[in-house]
Amino acid sequence: MDHTRLRDAGIKATFPRLKILDMFYRHADRHMSAADIHRRLVSDHSNIGLATVYRVITQLEQAGLLRRTQLDTHNMVFELSAKGHHDHLVCTRCGQIREASDPAMAQRVGKIARRSGFALDSYSLVLYGSCGCADDQPALPHGAFE
Numbered sequence: 001m002d003h004t005r006l007r008d009a010g011i012k013a014t015f016p017r018l019k020i021l022d023m024f025y026r027h028a029d030r031h032m033s034a035a036d037i038h039r040r041l042v043s044d045h046s047n048i049g050l051a052t053v054y055r056v057i058t059q060l061e062q063a064g065l066l067r068r069t070q071l072d073t074h075n076m077v078f079e080l081s082a083k084g085h086h087d088h089l090v091c092t093r094c095g096q097i098r099e100a101s102d103p104a105m106a107q108r109v110g111k112i113a114r115r116s117g118f119a120l121d122s123y124s125l126v127l128y129g130s131c132g133c134a135d136d137q138p139a140l141p142h143g144a145f146e
């Protein structure tokens with residue numbers, strides 16, 4: 001586990017912070033909800049409760065290390081900020097999350113904001129559909145995939 005990332009971000013290196021941030025670096029391709037993180041900690045025999053997971057991911061987000069994406073009203077996932085801005089494609093059949101980015105889209109969004117006199121902090125674009133895993137299956141209702 002690497003203490004320097006927390007120190008550089010200006011927060012103290014506590015065991016839960018180290019453990020959870022390390023999990024994101026070991027699975028940099030993953031998008032994890034608080035429940036996903038907690039499940040992994042349990043299978044890893046770490047004695048870190050769900051309330052602590054919520055608190056720690058919020059602290060890591062405030063320190064600029066993690067970024068959250070609200071996939072729908074029920075699902076919020078976290079990933080490393082260091083990955084930079086990208087959009088998400090969510091398969092509503094199997095729950096797979098893919099990433100995509102297009103500079104033209106980012107420029108377009110910036111233009112829309114400026115045109116409305118809106119100071120843009122960030123934006124999130126989530127596309128829902130099928131990844132090709134089960135095209136004959138109906139889409140799951142939002143919130144049912146995780």
Ligand SMILES: [Zn+2]
Nearest residue numbers: 091094131133
């Ligand atoms: Zn799929």
Ligand SMILES: [Zn+2]
Nearest residue numbers: 031079086099
């Ligand atoms: Zn992502």
